[in-house]
Amino acid sequence: MQKMLQIDKLKVIYRKNQKSFLAVDCVNLSLNKGEVLGIVGESGSGKSTLGLSIIRLLPPRAKIKNGDILFEGKSICEIKEAKFNKDYRGRKISYIPQNPQSSLNPVFTVGRQLKDIIKYRTDIKDIKKTAVEMLLKMGIADAETRMNEYPHQFSGGMKQRVLLAMAFVTNPTLLIADEPTTALDVTVEAQILSLLKDLIREYNSSIIYITHDLGVVSEIADRVAVFYAGRVVEVNDRDNIFKKPQHPYTEALIKCLPDDNKDKKLDVIPGDIPDLSELPSGCNFHPRCNYKEDKCSRKKPPLFDTDSGGKSACFFYKKVGEAL
Numbered sequence: 001m002q003k004m005l006q007i008d009k010l011k012v013i014y015r016k017n018q019k020s021f022l023a024v025d026c027v028n029l030s031l032n033k034g035e036v037l038g039i040v041g042e043s044g045s046g047k048s049t050l051g052l053s054i055i056r057l058l059p060p061r062a063k064i065k066n067g068d069i070l071f072e073g074k075s076i077c078e079i080k081e082a083k084f085n086k087d088y089r090g091r092k093i094s095y096i097p098q099n100p101q102s103s104l105n106p107v108f109t110v111g112r113q114l115k116d117i118i119k120y121r122t123d124i125k126d127i128k129k130t131a132v133e134m135l136l137k138m139g140i141a142d143a144e145t146r147m148n149e150y151p152h153q154f155s156g157g158m159k160q161r162v163l164l165a166m167a168f169v170t171n172p173t174l175l176i177a178d179e180p181t182t183a184l185d186v187t188v189e190a191q192i193l194s195l196l197k198d199l200i201r202e203y204n205s206s207i208i209y210i211t212h213d214l215g216v217v218s219e220i221a222d223r224v225a226v227f228y229a230g231r232v233v234e235v236n237d238r239d240n241i242f243k244k245p246q247h248p249y250t251e252a253l254i255k256c257l258p259d260d261n262k263d264k265k266l267d268v269i270p271g272d273i274p275d276l277s278e279l280p281s282g283c284n285f286h287p288r289c290n291y292k293e294d295k296c297s298r299k300k301p302p303l304f305d306t307d308s309g310g311k312s313a314c315f316f317y318k319k320v321g322e323a324l
């Protein structure tokens with residue numbers, strides 16, 4: 001079966017102060033129709049760079065060095081910019097950028113911004129009616145009046161609801177949501193996640209949900225890809241990831257999650273995420289790893305197929321997860 005999205009050996013390079021480094025290093029990922037893929041990793045691990053590559057909004061100093069991104073079987077790298085902008089960006093592929101709080105334009109009303117998307121990115125004729133209906137569906141009461149308000153008159157959670165209306169009104173095949181709830185407090189975050197789950201069911205869109213929070217991933221994702229220093233170190237179904245992680249980094253992230261039922265001290269992962277321009281030899285994670293052996297500082301582990309149907313970039317993946 002053809003995958004909706006297929007990312008093959010993707011490498012994205014940044015040039016910064018005469019130095020260059022790979023922010024995304026040989027990433028293979030795929031996504032089926034209607035599937036939610038959670039991408040989780042620490043700050044600087046390349047999550048946003050991956051999302052921006054798919055929507056083709058990488059900053060000028062970044063470039064796809066190698067590999068390909070196939071959307072509905074077609075290489076997006078080969079589509080002309082004018083066509084990509086007309087038919088794909090904001091239409092078939094929606095994007096909620098990191099820091100959505102500042103992604104609404106402060107000088108236009110919320111209604112105007114939503115109506116513009118309906119006008120330019122869909123074929124819907126009844127623009128105003130659709131805008132009101134979308135805002136109501138997002139749980140914004142009194143939508144008709146609130147259409148005339150400006151973004152600063154909306155709370156963080158309400159702004160996020162507006163952005164979800166903008167993202168879903170085009171009925172996208174793929175939505176890339178980059179840390180959409182990170183800036184919200186936990187109760188509002190829970191409300192937005194519950195709304196998003198309803199929308200996913202209704203629209204049957206495929207979602208790439210980027211976050212640093214494994215707890216959020218457990219709520220929403222069908223499958224999880226764990227990023228570390230630009231690489232996918234583990235990928236598997238959500239339940240397998242949480243029940244039996246097969247990479248030491250995933251295991252360490254799970255041990256850092258608060259657990260309501262246990263009176264335990266939270267773990268921390270020792271050390272810092274490495275500077276991408278000065279990566280260690282061998283496995284990128286080995287300086288912070290409890291399972292490391294001599295070979296880990298010499299050889300880069302490939303992605304092994306695990307018994308549970310996932311992949312892990314650890315030579316000792318069979319030993320991992322036993323102690324959870």
Ligand code: ATP
Binds near residue numbers: 043045047059
């Ligand atoms: P966060 O969780 O903080 O959003 P991330 O996983 O999304 O992090 P990216 O933003 O993709 O990470 O960054 C990956 C690497 O690329 C980091 O080392 C970052 O410093 C670097 N980087 C990101 N944007 C730029 C840029 N415009 N110019 C140069 N380097 C950049």
Ligand code: MG
Binds near residue numbers: 047048049098178
């Ligand atoms: Mg990011």
